[in-house]
Amino acid sequence: MKKVKVYVTLRESVLDPQGSAVMGALHSMDYKEVKDVRIGKFLELQIEEGIRDIDSVIKEMCEKLLANTVIEDYRYEVEEAVSK
Template identity: 65%
Template sequence: MFKVKVYVTLKESVLDPQGTAVKHSLNSLNYKEIADVRIGKYMELTVEKSDRDLDEVINDVCSKLLANPVIEDYRYEVEEVVTQ
């Protein structure tokens, strides 16, 4: 079994109004050193071992459902879970 950590973020060329609002709020709270904020999504998937290639499965899932490839990038980390 695997635990897959998926991180989805807006592409650099896409405006992030939510991130801008958070940045302005932080600056107004006197955190002037905060120069930029980008908001994203984090998901954890538990994936059982199968005959299919894990990277292929995760890329399919991300590009078809978890991320919008037009405006978002994604990356993921895989760790094997040892069950007892």
């Protein structure tokens, strides 16, 4: 079993209204030192090792479902899952 962490973020050139709203809220709470906020998604997947190469499986899943590659970038990390 592998633990895969996927980070999906908006591309640099894409406006982030959710981030702007959070920054506005932080400024109104007097955290004026915050100069920029960008918000993305963080996914943690547990994947059973099979016949298919895990990297190509993850890339496929990201391109097809998890990220909208027109406006989003993604990156991922694969870790050995620790059994509890």
